[in-house]
Amino acid sequence: MSSIPTTVPAVDAEAPDDPSTGRGRRKAPRSERARAEARLGWWLAGPAFFIMVAVIFYPVLQAFWDSLFSYRLTAPEEREFVGLANYGVIFSDPVFWSALGVTTLITVVTVFVELILGFILAMVMHKAIKSTRGLVRTVILVPYGIITVVSAFAWYYMFSIDSGYINNWFSWVPGFDGQLNWFAQGGSALFVIMFSEIWKTTPFISLLLLAGLAQVPDDLSEAAAVDGASWWQRLWRVILPNMKAAIMVAVLFRALDAFRVFDSIFIMTNGAYGTEVLSLLAYRTSIGRLEIGLGSAISVVLFLLVGLLALIAVKGFNVDLAGGRGGRK
Amino acid sequence: MSTETLTPEEAEGQKHAQRARRNTSIGWWVITIVVAVWCLFPVASILATSFKTPGELSNGKFLPDNPSTGNYEEILVGDSQELFLSALWNSIGISIIATLIAVVLATLCAYAIARLDFPGKKIVLTVSLMVSMFPVISLVTPLFNLWRSIGLYDTWPGLIIPYLSLTLPIAIWTLAAFFQQIPWELEQAAQVDGATPLQAFRKAIVPLAAPGVFTTAIIAFFIAWNDFVYGISLTSTEAARPVPAALAFFTGASQFESPTGAISAAAIIVTIPVVLLVMLFQKQIVAGLTSGAVKG
Numbered sequence: 001m002s003s004i005p006t007t008v009p010a011v012d013a014e015a016p017d018d019p020s021t022g023r024g025r026r027k028a029p030r031s032e033r034a035r036a037e038a039r040l041g042w043w044l045a046g047p048a049f050f051i052m053v054a055v056i057f058y059p060v061l062q063a064f065w066d067s068l069f070s071y072r073l074t075a076p077e078e079r080e081f082v083g084l085a086n087y088g089v090i091f092s093d094p095v096f097w098s099a100l101g102v103t104t105l106i107t108v109v110t111v112f113v114e115l116i117l118g119f120i121l122a123m124v125m126h127k128a129i130k131s132t133r134g135l136v137r138t139v140i141l142v143p144y145g146i147i148t149v150v151s152a153f154a155w156y157y158m159f160s161i162d163s164g165y166i167n168n169w170f171s172w173v174p175g176f177d178g179q180l181n182w183f184a185q186g187g188s189a190l191f192v193i194m195f196s197e198i199w200k201t202t203p204f205i206s207l208l209l210l211a212g213l214a215q216v217p218d219d220l221s222e223a224a225a226v227d228g229a230s231w232w233q234r235l236w237r238v239i240l241p242n243m244k245a246a247i248m249v250a251v252l253f254r255a256l257d258a259f260r261v262f263d264s265i266f267i268m269t270n271g272a273y274g275t276e277v278l279s280l281l282a283y284r285t286s287i288g289r290l291e292i293g294l295g296s297a298i299s300v301v302l303f304l305l306v307g308l309l310a311l312i313a314v315k316g317f318n319v320d321l322a323g324g325r326g327g328r329k
Numbered sequence: 330m331s332t333e334t335l336t337p338e339e340a341e342g343q344k345h346a347q348r349a350r351r352n353t354s355i356g357w358w359v360i361t362i363v364v365a366v367w368c369l370f371p372v373a374s375i376l377a378t379s380f381k382t383p384g385e386l387s388n389g390k391f392l393p394d395n396p397s398t399g400n401y402e403e404i405l406v407g408d409s410q411e412l413f414l415s416a417l418w419n420s421i422g423i424s425i426i427a428t429l430i431a432v433v434l435a436t437l438c439a440y441a442i443a444r445l446d447f448p449g450k451k452i453v454l455t456v457s458l459m460v461s462m463f464p465v466i467s468l469v470t471p472l473f474n475l476w477r478s479i480g481l482y483d484t485w486p487g488l489i490i491p492y493l494s495l496t497l498p499i500a501i502w503t504l505a506a507f508f509q510q511i512p513w514e515l516e517q518a519a520q521v522d523g524a525t526p527l528q529a530f531r532k533a534i535v536p537l538a539a540p541g542v543f544t545t546a547i548i549a550f551f552i553a554w555n556d557f558v559y560g561i562s563l564t565s566t567e568a569a570r571p572v573p574a575a576l577a578f579f580t581g582a583s584q585f586e587s588p589t590g591a592i593s594a595a596a597i598i599v600t601i602p603v604v605l606l607v608m609l610f611q612k613q614i615v616a617g618l619t620s621g622a623v624k625g
Contacts, residue, residue: 037445037446038446038448039447040441041447042441044441044445045442045447045449047438048434048435048457048501052457052460053456056463056494059471062471062475066470121364128357129354129357132357132361134611134612136365138607141607141611142372142603142604143371146603147557147599148555148557148573149573149596150573150599153592153596154371154372154375154596157378158374162387165389169391199367207615207618253462262465263558267577279464282466283466283558283561283562287469287561299466299470299471303464
């Protein structure tokens with residue numbers, strides 16, 4: 001599930017330098033009062049800030065340090081410094097590349113499908129008549145709120161050869177004998193995995209897009225309609241360009257989230273039949289086989305990949321997350 | 330309304346308009362039902378499975394032939410009772426504590442961001458954004474190691490602390506967005522009217538801020554409730570293992586019996602709070618998830 005902030009507060013972090021905010025005292029040298037305010041600010045924000053830093057940055061540094069050692073928890077006395085050798089092992093292992101490929105495939109496919117479905121859902125929520133609006137929003141929040149593991153089990157049992165009924169339901173489809181063991185080969189297993197991921201996270205993306213839709217001025221679309229633009233033209237020329245920022249933020253958040261996919265795969269195949277992803281590889285190396293050195297190295301690589309993705313999105317596509325003002329050139 | 334004064338053409342036009350409105354309305358209900366089926370189908374599916382007896386699991390049908398509550402009995406009063414109820418207790422306790430701590434700290438932090446000028450405001454927001462994007466699995470290995478050496482492995486605090494890394498960032502962002510929208514001048518206005526600062530804060534600000542804080546708590550709770558990676562990595566026994574992890578490792582009352590039914594029943598029980606919260610607070614949750622989002 002997305003643990004990412006879905007809201008982008010319009011905090012004017014630059015406000016202190018901006019005389020237009022009416023806080024003119026910034027122009028003067030820092031007064032006693034401003035210093036007191038700054039002190040109070042840190043007293044209030046400090047605890048939360050400190051905990052976040054401690055819970056994230058200490059383990060990151062530790063993981064990087066551990067990744068430089070050949071270190072198995074089962075044989076602690078054999079711990080030795082090996083430099084970047086663990087990274088060499090990872091990059092020369094086809095298992096890593098296959099996991100990276102599968103992770104990328106899942107990310108690209110799910111985010112693409114979710115963007116389309118999410119936009120349709122957002123349109124439905126935006127335009128729905130009053131009597132159904134509340135209902136749509138309620139049902140849409142069920143997949144959002146449900147535990148990912150529960151969703152994974154639901155989809156798994158639906159398709160499973162032992163307890164499923166999907167095979168039975170679709171046995172009339174020509175060329176489908178109704179005996180398919182969905183989780184016994186990569187392709188069909190990934191299909192179900194992606195299906196469940198899409199079901200679970202489309203509501204989230206649709207809510208972000210809904211926020212974007214609400215920002216598109218209605219009169220723009222109406223004016224275009226008066227000028228004779230078709231629905232399709234209005235969508236592509238008026239609505240989508242005006243919600244580019246929302247789309248960018250939604251895609252970035254979901255892509256980073258999808259890249260960390262773990263729960264569904266753990267439940268459905270546990271990485272068998274070519275469905276291994278990076279998170280699962282890291283988990284199985286360090287927690288499963290207790291190879292702390294190698295596992296840490298995979299963790300660091302995963303972390304750097306996520307960072308790189310975020311950086312590309314922020315720099316390359318100009319998504320200003322902190323200001324929530326994406327897509328401005 | 331009298332139709333007698335209308336010319337036939339006008340009456341005809343009105344009927345058309347009415348019919349068109351009714352058609353739109355029917356259209357919307359059809360769309361709503363399609364969306365509802367899509368969103369609820371997997372839940373209905375696991376609900377149906379939870380009422381199947383072991384013999385019926387492979388009947389290849391959606392519904393059980395003879396619905397039975399055997400699976401619920403197994404996890405609530407039967408052989409798997411201890412396993413499930415302790416996991417449920419762990420999940421409830423750990424998620425609520427992690428939510429409360431996160432919401433209290435985030436409220437202070439978001440208040441400072443919304444109301445005060447202090448250097449580093451942007452750093453706080455940027456760091457919380459970075460934390461929220463962080464791959465949880467990268468933290469697991471070092472925490473696993475550290476927790477084992479300082480005795481936090483397989484304990485409640487051992488999960489509550491890492492859960493803060495999940496709940497704090499979203500709480501800070503959501504609350505900061507909420508607090509930006511509060512008309513803080515009300516506080517001064519109340520003081521001008523003779524209220525003490527504390528009264529002004531309590532009477533003018535708390536009622537405005539409370540819904541935002543409450544909504545944030547629900548969203549943070551969902552996230553803690555959903556955690557799986559920390560749950561399977563940092564626990565090993567019933568002492569702290571939360572429900573999602575317990576479900577994944579549940580093997581059934583005996584090795585000859587498939588755990589499918591019992592897992593489905595447990596899954597339904599942990600989904601009930603989610604469905605209740607969503608039904609009661611749909612408006613607030615949607616507002617919380619979209620508030621202040623993407624001002625362009």
